[in-house]
Amino acid sequence: MPDDIGNELPHVLNVLWGRAKPKGRGRTPALSLERVVAAAIALADEEGLAALSMARLAERLGCAPMSLYRHVAGKDDLQLFMLNAACGPPPEFGTAPADWRGSLTRWAVELFGVYRRHPWIVQLVNSPPVDPGQLAWLDAALRALGGTPLAWRARFSVVMLVLHYVRGAAQLLTSLSAEPEERADGAYAALLTELAHPGRFPALARAIEAGVFDPHAGAAPDDDFRAGLDHLLDGVGVAIERAAQA
Amino acid sequence: MPDDIGNELPHVLNVLWGRAKPKGRGRTPALSLERVVAAAIALADEEGLAALSMARLAERLGCAPMSLYRHVAGKDDLQLFMLNAACGPPPEFGTAPADWRGSLTRWAVELFGVYRRHPWIVQLVNSPPVDPGQLAWLDAALRALGGTPLAWRARFSVVMLVLHYVRGAAQLLTSLSAEPEERADGAYAALLTELAHPGRFPALARAIEAGVFDPHAGAAPDDDFRAGLDHLLDGVGVAIERAAQA
DNA sequence: TCGGGGATGCGTATGCCATACGCTTAATGC
DNA sequence: GCATTAAGCGTATGGCATACGCATCCCCGA
Numbered sequence: 001m002p003d004d005i006g007n008e009l010p011h012v013l014n015v016l017w018g019r020a021k022p023k024g025r026g027r028t029p030a031l032s033l034e035r036v037v038a039a040a041i042a043l044a045d046e047e048g049l050a051a052l053s054m055a056r057l058a059e060r061l062g063c064a065p066m067s068l069y070r071h072v073a074g075k076d077d078l079q080l081f082m083l084n085a086a087c088g089p090p091p092e093f094g095t096a097p098a099d100w101r102g103s104l105t106r107w108a109v110e111l112f113g114v115y116r117r118h119p120w121i122v123q124l125v126n127s128p129p130v131d132p133g134q135l136a137w138l139d140a141a142l143r144a145l146g147g148t149p150l151a152w153r154a155r156f157s158v159v160m161l162v163l164h165y166v167r168g169a170a171q172l173l174t175s176l177s178a179e180p181e182e183r184a185d186g187a188y189a190a191l192l193t194e195l196a197h198p199g200r201f202p203a204l205a206r207a208i209e210a211g212v213f214d215p216h217a218g219a220a221p222d223d224d225f226r227a228g229l230d231h232l233l234d235g236v237g238v239a240i241e242r243a244a245q246a
Numbered sequence: 247m248p249d250d251i252g253n254e255l256p257h258v259l260n261v262l263w264g265r266a267k268p269k270g271r272g273r274t275p276a277l278s279l280e281r282v283v284a285a286a287i288a289l290a291d292e293e294g295l296a297a298l299s300m301a302r303l304a305e306r307l308g309c310a311p312m313s314l315y316r317h318v319a320g321k322d323d324l325q326l327f328m329l330n331a332a333c334g335p336p337p338e339f340g341t342a343p344a345d346w347r348g349s350l351t352r353w354a355v356e357l358f359g360v361y362r363r364h365p366w367i368v369q370l371v372n373s374p375p376v377d378p379g380q381l382a383w384l385d386a387a388l389r390a391l392g393g394t395p396l397a398w399r400a401r402f403s404v405v406m407l408v409l410h411y412v413r414g415a416a417q418l419l420t421s422l423s424a425e426p427e428e429r430a431d432g433a434y435a436a437l438l439t440e441l442a443h444p445g446r447f448p449a450l451a452r453a454i455e456a457g458v459f460d461p462h463a464g465a466a467p468d469d470d471f472r473a474g475l476d477h478l479l480d481g482v483g484v485a486i487e488r489a490a491q492a
Numbered sequence: 493t494c495g496g497g498g499a500t501g502c503g504t505a506t507g508c509c510a511t512a513c514g515c516t517t518a519a520t521g522c
Numbered sequence: 523g524c525a526t527t528a529a530g531c532g533t534a535t536g537g538c539a540t541a542c543g544c545a546t547c548c549c550c551g552a
Contacts, residue, residue, distance in 0.1 A: 009440075013441070017441060023498090023499070025497080025498055025499065025548085025549060025550075026497085026498045026499030026500065026547085026548065026549075027498080027499055027500040027501080027546070027547045027548050027549090028499095028500085028547080028548060028549090029499085029500065029501095030500080030501075031500090031501085053537080053538065053539080054538080054539065054540080055537080055538075055539090063501075063502085064501065064502045064503075065502085065539090065540090066501075066502050066503080066504095066540080066541095067500080067501050067502060069539095069540075069541095070499085070500060070501070070502095074539075074540075075539065075540090095448060095449070123369075123372065125417075126369065126417075126421055127421050128418070128421055128422060128434050130437060130438075130441070132441075132446075135438075135441070135442055135447055135450060136447065138447075138450055139442075139446075139447040139448070139449050139450040140449075142449035142450060142452075142453055143448070143449040146449060151456075152452060152453045152456035152458055153456065153457075153458055154473075155453065156453055156458045157470065157473060157474050157477070158477065160414070160415070160418065160474065161411060161474050161477060161478060163414065164410050164411050164413065164414025164415060164418075165407060165410050165411065165414075167410065167414060168406070168409065168410025168411075168413060168414060169406070169410060171371075171372075172374070172406065172410075175372055175373050175374055176374055188374055191376060192376075192381075194255075195259070195263060195376065195378075195381070196381055196385075200378075200385075201381055201382065201384075201385040202341060202385070202389070203341070203385050203386075203388035203389040203392060204381060204384055204385040204388060206388075206398060207388055207398045207401065207402055210397070210398035210399060211399075212398055212399055212402045219399075224403065227400075227403060228403050228406065228407050231403070231404065231407060231481045231482060231484070231485050232407060232478060232481050233481065234480070234481035234484040234485065235477045235478050235479065235480035235481025235482070235483075235484070236477060236481070237481075237484075238477070238480040238481070238483075238484065239477050239480065269527085269528070270520080271519075271520055271521080271526075271527050271528065272518080272519065272520070272526085272527045272528030272529065273517070273518045273519050273520090273527085273528055273529040273530080274518080274519060274520095274529080275528085275529060275530095276529080276530075277529085277530085299508080299509065299510080300509080300510065300511080301508080301509075301510090309530075309531085310530065310531045310532075311510090311511090311531085312511080312512095312530075312531050312532080312533095313529080313530050313531060315510095315511075315512095316528085316529060316530070316531095320510075320511075321510065321511090
């Protein structure tokens with residue numbers, strides 16, 4: 001009886017998966033879960049996750065702080081809903097696309113865009129995904145590898161590899177470009193030049209000299225992301241060839 | 247005059263980089279920065295980053311909460327010191343080791359160990375590294391590639407690739423195994439089986455069936471980590487061969 | 493047409509949190 | 523021994539999440 005399990009699920013999950021019963025009685029709601037979540041996402045986008053408090057969210061919605069708790073059980077719940085809504089639908093491709101590399105690249109680039117648009121997502125992923133939004137992305141990535149001879153465990157490993165890369169790259173780029181107004185654009189590069197003396201950190205000093213941290217030298221950030229992704233997918237290609245020969 | 251720049255640095259950085267002047271006068275300190283940081287690390291290790299508050303830290307040290315502020319300027323400062331201290335020294339290898347793959351593997355495995363021992367590190371990296379501890383690791387990874395024909399920018403890209411993978415893998419493993427006591431070990435797998443119906447998430451459902459999320463089936467977590475790392479380094483190898491031929 | 497059940501909106505209160513300010517205390521060097 | 527200087531910390535403030543309970547208002551059945 002799988003439905004029995006459903007009854008034991010936390011209420012958040014039942015709502016997320018559309019299992020909550022409609023109520024239809026009582027006072028007409030001025031707020032809705034969707035409005036609350038959308039406002040929370042907008043607030044986090046604009047002012048960062050640290051600025052997201054129930055009080056400030058209520059202020060933005062023009063209601064009292066405690067009103068929010070009629071729609072979300074607590075701040076953790078709210079963040080789960082935010083996560084589910086902010087990632088949006090994954091790119092579409094069939095169950096076993098012929099071009100795994102193109103599909104996975106598209107997946108990674110779009111996910112990168114999501115993380116760049118909503119940088120707070122990276123900060124609040126502390127537990128494995130349980131919402132339909134994130135699981136849809138996971139499913140899409142696994143489907144991108146559907147045409148390859150890899151075993152399921154290997155496919156999962158590859159997807160995690162790409163996911164971690166996308167997350168890390170987005171986080172790095174965000175943290176580098178999000179120095180608010182206190183410092184100029186290349187402040188980090190200048191700071192490193194001052195701190196990383198060649199005697200102590202020879203390789204780092206050479207890398208800095210080469211302009212690795214200089215945002216204006218070299219390629220655009222998105223190109224850097226693509227280059228790293230290509231390295232990564234080269235490795236996946238090796239694994240796929242190996243699996244095909246076995 | 248580079249020393250002028252030093253005077254403009256935030257005080258935290260001067261302390262981190264050993265540029266703070268000794269004082270020598272006044273009441274003998276009962277606390278020390280080292281003791282405060284060590285206690286904070288222990289607290290975060292044992293009870294998680296969320297449980298780290300100035301009050302609880304003071305309690306653990308047997309002092310009043312406000313005493314801590316004589317050694318750190320605030321909680322952010324404290325966390326920077328924690329980051330610097332917790333990562334420890336990176337593995338040793340020369341400036342241009344012959345075996346880049348072995349060196350980088352060792353680097354990644356040891357860093358993975360650090361993240362597993364101090365899971366909170368992953369949660370508080372929001373800005374680029376400015377402390378000697380983290381920069382030493384960065385330098386070591388760049389040195390691991392010292393014998394390859396890659397350009398500096400490409401080396402940096404590879405290091406970031408590996409770094410992101412290590413971070414992500416550690417975070418995933420921690421979040422999967424850290425379900426405190428409320429649920430059994432394979433609870434997440436069971437939950438997914440319930441939620442991810444094959445009609446909606448075909449690939450995910452098949453992956454779950456294949457036991458991807460089952461902690462007892464298949465390889466040990468560390469082996470999974472090594473397998474993913476090998477995929478990744480295969481890709482790096484491709485890039486290195488390409489650079490050698492050019 | 494009109495109660496009454498039921499959910500909504502929210503005022504109040506509690507307890508934790510970081511931390512600014514300034515007083516007390518004690519060690520150093522003259 | 524006394525001035526100087528920094529350490530330790532008591533108190534207070536303002537923000538935070540959120541438990542609890544009441545007032546409000548709407549749908550539904552009579």
